[in-house]
Amino acid sequence: MSSRDLILARVRRALAGVPDVEITRGYRGPAEDRPSAERIRLFEERVRDYRAVVHVLEEAEVAGRVARLLGGRGAHRVVVPAGFPSGWLDAAGVEVLADDPPLSAAELDAVDGVLTTCAVAIAETGTIVLDTGPGQGRRALTLVPDYHLCVVRAAQIVAGVPDAVARLDPKRPLTWISGPSATSDIELNRVEGVHGPRSLEVLIVT
Amino acid sequence: MSVTFLGMPATRPFPRNAARAVRDSQLRFNLRKATRTIRAKRASVVAEAPDWAELREAGRAIKEHTLRNLDKYLVQLEESVTAAGGHVHWAADAAEANRIVADLVKATGETEVVKVKSMATQEIGLNEALLAQGITAYETDLAELIVQLGDDRPSHILVPAIHRNRAEIREIFAEHMSGWGRPAPEDLTDDPAALAEAARLHLRERFLKTKVAISGANFAIAETGTMVVLESEGNGRMCLTLPRTLISVVGIEKVLPTWRDLEVFLQLLPRSSTGERMNPYTSMWTGAAEGQEFHLVLLDNGRTGVLADEVGRQALRCIRCSACLNVCPVYERTGGHAYGSVYPGPIGAILTPQLRGMGSELDRSLPYASSLCGACYEVCPVAIDIPSVLVELRARAPHPWAERAGMAAAGWVLERSGRLARMQRAGGRLRRLVPRRLPGPLGGWTDTRDLPKVPEESFREWWDRTDGGRR
Numbered sequence: 001m002s003s004r005d006l007i008l009a010r011v012r013r014a015l016a017g018v019p020d021v022e023i024t025r026g027y028r029g030p031a032e033d034r035p036s037a038e039r040i041r042l043f044e045e046r047v048r049d050y051r052a053v054v055h056v057l058e059e060a061e062v063a064g065r066v067a068r069l070l071g072g073r074g075a076h077r078v079v080v081p082a083g084f085p086s087g088w089l090d091a092a093g094v095e096v097l098a099d100d101p102p103l104s105a106a107e108l109d110a111v112d113g114v115l116t117t118c119a120v121a122i123a124e125t126g127t128i129v130l131d132t133g134p135g136q137g138r139r140a141l142t143l144v145p146d147y148h149l150c151v152v153r154a155a156q157i158v159a160g161v162p163d164a165v166a167r168l169d170p171k172r173p174l175t176w177i178s179g180p181s182a183t184s185d186i187e188l189n190r191v192e193g194v195h196g197p198r199s200l201e202v203l204i205v206t
Numbered sequence: 207m208s209v210t211f212l213g214m215p216a217t218r219p220f221p222r223n224a225a226r227a228v229r230d231s232q233l234r235f236n237l238r239k240a241t242r243t244i245r246a247k248r249a250s251v252v253a254e255a256p257d258w259a260e261l262r263e264a265g266r267a268i269k270e271h272t273l274r275n276l277d278k279y280l281v282q283l284e285e286s287v288t289a290a291g292g293h294v295h296w297a298a299d300a301a302e303a304n305r306i307v308a309d310l311v312k313a314t315g316e317t318e319v320v321k322v323k324s325m326a327t328q329e330i331g332l333n334e335a336l337l338a339q340g341i342t343a344y345e346t347d348l349a350e351l352i353v354q355l356g357d358d359r360p361s362h363i364l365v366p367a368i369h370r371n372r373a374e375i376r377e378i379f380a381e382h383m384s385g386w387g388r389p390a391p392e393d394l395t396d397d398p399a400a401l402a403e404a405a406r407l408h409l410r411e412r413f414l415k416t417k418v419a420i421s422g423a424n425f426a427i428a429e430t431g432t433m434v435v436l437e438s439e440g441n442g443r444m445c446l447t448l449p450r451t452l453i454s455v456v457g458i459e460k461v462l463p464t465w466r467d468l469e470v471f472l473q474l475l476p477r478s479s480t481g482e483r484m485n486p487y488t489s490m491w492t493g494a495a496e497g498q499e500f501h502l503v504l505l506d507n508g509r510t511g512v513l514a515d516e517v518g519r520q521a522l523r524c525i526r527c528s529a530c531l532n533v534c535p536v537y538e539r540t541g542g543h544a545y546g547s548v549y550p551g552p553i554g555a556i557l558t559p560q561l562r563g564m565g566s567e568l569d570r571s572l573p574y575a576s577s578l579c580g581a582c583y584e585v586c587p588v589a590i591d592i593p594s595v596l597v598e599l600r601a602r603a604p605h606p607w608a609e610r611a612g613m614a615a616a617g618w619v620l621e622r623s624g625r626l627a628r629m630q631r632a633g634g635r636l637r638r639l640v641p642r643r644l645p646g647p648l649g650g651w652t653d654t655r656d657l658p659k660v661p662e663e664s665f666r667e668w669w670d671r672t673d674g675g676r677r
Contacts, residue, residue: 004296007458007506011277014514020274023267026260027470046483105414105448125484138496139447139489143440144414162469170430170465171290173495176472176488181440184480185349185365186372186398188240194348194402195409196440196487 030166031159039123043157044204046126050179051192052200059205062151066115067091069149069201075112079103079141083134084115088151099137105144113147114197119174120167121152124160126179128152128202131172139173148197150177154206210299210508210561212329212547219571223544224536236371237541244532247481248585255477264470266589269523272463273513279428279461280504286431290493292500297455303505304335307420307453310501311341314451316418322435322442323347324422325363325526326455326505328548332420343420344386344412346441348405355382361542361550363528364479369541372396383408402439409441419445423456424525425471426502429464432492433502436475436485446489453501458509459522471525474587479527508561517598518560523588524553530582530592536575545572552582556595564603573599608647630664637662 001009040056047054057065066088070078077095089096097103097111117135118128128150130136135151142148158164168174181196192198217223227233252258272279284294297303311319319336321327321343333343333354345354352367353360356378360366367375376396383390388408394400421442425434433454435442446452462471476485494500513519531537531551542550546568547558555572564570573596582592619625633640637660643652663671671677 002296003298003302003506006298007296007504007510008277008280010506010510011280011458011513014510014519015274015276018274021267021270023264023271024260025264025470027257027264027473028260029469049483050486109410109414122484127484132496139443143443143447161472165466165469165472170427170432170490171492173492174488174490175443176484176490178482178484178486180486181438182486183348183402183439184244185347185352185367185439186375186401187236188243188365188368189398190480190482191398191402193399194406194439194441195346195413195444 028160028162030163033159035123035154035157039157039159040154040204040206043121043123043126043152046123047128047179047202048126050126050182050200052126052179052202054202054204056204056206062088062203062205063091065203066149067093070094070113073112073147075147077111079108079111079114079137079145081116081135081137081141083136084117085135089115099141102138105140108140108144111145113149114141114145115149115151116142117151117153118156120164121157122159122161122164123157127164128177129164129168130175130177131168133172139175142175142177143196146197147199147201148177149201149203151203151205154204157204210511210563212549212558212562217546217568219567220544220546220575221571223546223568224540224575227540227544232371233369233541234539236369237538239371240365240368241532241538244481248478248529248532251477251481251483254483255473261470261473262587262589265474265525265587266523268462268467268470269525269588270520272461273459273519273522275463276458276461276513279463280458282428283426283431283461284504286428287493287500287502288431290431292431292493292502295501295503297503297505297507299507300330303330303455303503303507304332306503307332307455308336308339308341310451310453311336311418312339314418316341316416318342318344318416319418319420320344320346320412320416320445320449321350322419322421322437322445323350323366324420324455325548326422326457327420328360330455330505330507332455344409344416346409346413346445347437348402348439348441351405351409352378355379355386359543360548362531363526363549363551363553365528369543372398372401375401379404379408387412409444413441413444413448417449418451418453419449421445421452421454423454423460424475425468426456426461427463427465427468428461430492432465432490434468434488434490436488438480438486440487443487443489446491447496449498451499451501453503455503455505457505457507459524475525475527478529478585478587512557512560515560518556518595520590521553521557521560521595523590524557525588527587529585529587533581533585535577535579535581540575545575552576552592552596553590556590556592556599559599559603564599570603573597573603606647606650608650612648612651627664627666631667633660634662634664634667
């Protein structure tokens with residue numbers, strides 16, 4: 001008997017005559033309404049709680065703000081995946097790497113940062129979710145560089161976790177990001193900055 | 207019957223381990239500080255969720271329904287993972303799982319692997335098994351790194367190095383990092399940020415060059431074949447994303463029926479475990495993601511035995527959040543090592559004896575490692591009634607002859623009121639001869655309790671003599 005058959009036989013023997021149970025979903029489900037100013041404010045506040053830097057601005061201000069933020073960090077070379085609105089880079093004046101052909105891990109380690117969009121953002125938990133879609137690139141791009149700048153459109157901000165789960169496609173690789181890399185392993189206190197990007201900056205475009 | 211291996215040898219019974227642990231004042235200080243910090247954080251983020259009770263109820267029901275239909279969902283998971291380009295292996299016990307993983311690593315030609323923190327691989331002693339095959343496994347979670355460098359044992363499910371404070375961690379890094387790779391910086395301080403930075407530098411090169419990674423998973427979705435790993439540091443993302451081959455060892459109870467079920471567990475788990483609204487990073491992937499080779503090893507190792515137990519099977523609902531450890535008055539004082547298993551604390555006290563059986567003195571003693579205060583049940587995000595399972599296991603463990611003899615004697619006396627009255631009169635007369643501690647094998651009872659003072663006369667004698675106080 002294969003281990004597969006053995007395990008399944010043991011499971012079936014263990015469950016003989018055991019009744020099934022009803023699942024009651026009495027918790028708050030998807031909100032399905034349009035993002036309000038209040039929700040944007042909550043998202044902003046919750047992202048900031050993780051010690052990420054948050055800016056709320058209008059579309060026309062994005063290019064100027066990106067240039068100022070990169071300049072302020074002294075960033076010279078950044079990775080920007082295909083599909084990131086090129087207009088937002090107009091004023092930046094930095095060397096832009098497109099990850100095409102794919103950069104090696106060592107090359108990614110040598111860049112000054114990465115700029116992406118996201119798939120969805122969650123107000124209640126201050127989370128951004130990337131699904132490797134346009135403007136987001138493969139998973140390693142937002143992991144190896146030490147600085148991640150993510151542009152979130154207000155329309156992408158949902159109320160809670162159930163809304164995000166309903167919007168996402170599990171067939172795509174997903175990365176849920178809540179603040180910069182952190183650890184609670186030393187005396188159970190949160191310390192920001194371990195292996196992932198130590199600086200996370202979020203631009204909310206209203 | 208084979209004995210299920212749980213990562214540590216079952217040695218001395220819990221009371222002896224505990225007696226030693228509580229004498230370690232540094233350990234008590236470290237644990238007290240850490241558990242109090244995390245309790246406060248958890249309480250505040252749980253209070254923030256207005257529908258916590260409903261989420262907990264849904265979490266309990268989803269897990270119970272999944273276990274009730276486990277055969278169906280395991281087969282569905284296998285189909286979904288395979289359809290998405292992954293490979294599925296089944297392991298009946300620890301030895302088989304270790305053999306499967308070692309063979310998969312050997313097939314890649316590599317001799318080094320990076321690891322994401324995982325209870326399942328701790329449980330089966332994977333690192334030791336790989337080493338015996340010439341493969342070195344590098345732990346990459348900060349706490350696991352502290353344990354590995356210090357040649358120590360984990361003492362907590364979420365924070366295996368909870369028994370170490372920052373000064374001890376600095377010592378371990380300064381002394382042992384050089385033996386495993388890049389040495390710690392010369393001027394390393396015990397500032398947590400500096401310690402995290404030292405870990406970043408130590409592991410960076412290894413992440414960028416290692417070709418094989420091994421992980422567990424918090425959840426595996428039957429409907430879609432999606433694997434889910436929650437973490438904080440980014441070491442998990444490094445291992446899950448950069449290597450060419452990824453092997454995930456997952457207990458069969460980790461399966462969830464549908465994608466939608468994550469809306470419940472992604473709220474329950476982070477708030478219960480690190481006390482955050484959401485943990486920094488959660489990775490989800492389905493089959494062979496971004497051209498990776500993916501292997502899923504489904505692990506039984508005693509779980510089907512637990513599943514067969516009417517009362518005990520609820521322990522399989524556990525999502526390894528460790529909230530029960532953090533609130534337990536026994537755990538807070540003894541720490542995790544006293545439990546002699548990779549699963550310490552209240553959940554360990556019911557899981558270990560069920561997985562490993564009650565053959566050893568340690569495993570028989572674990573159901574008593576509790577005051578039955580019920581705090582563990584109250585914080586459990588999937589409502590495992592740990593106190594009830596503890597009581598059930600206590601009843602099943604064989605009891606020492608002295609206890610059985612004492613109980614039989616008490617039963618004989620209490621059976622007839624005349625016998626009780628005669629014994630009470632004899633006790634009253636001999637009361638000055640009653641020792642403070644019981645002699646011989648009965649002494650175990652008075653080691654931790656005072657014998658009650660025997661009164662001169664019983665209540666019934668007093669009543670008869672005074673006609674209820676009227677004479």
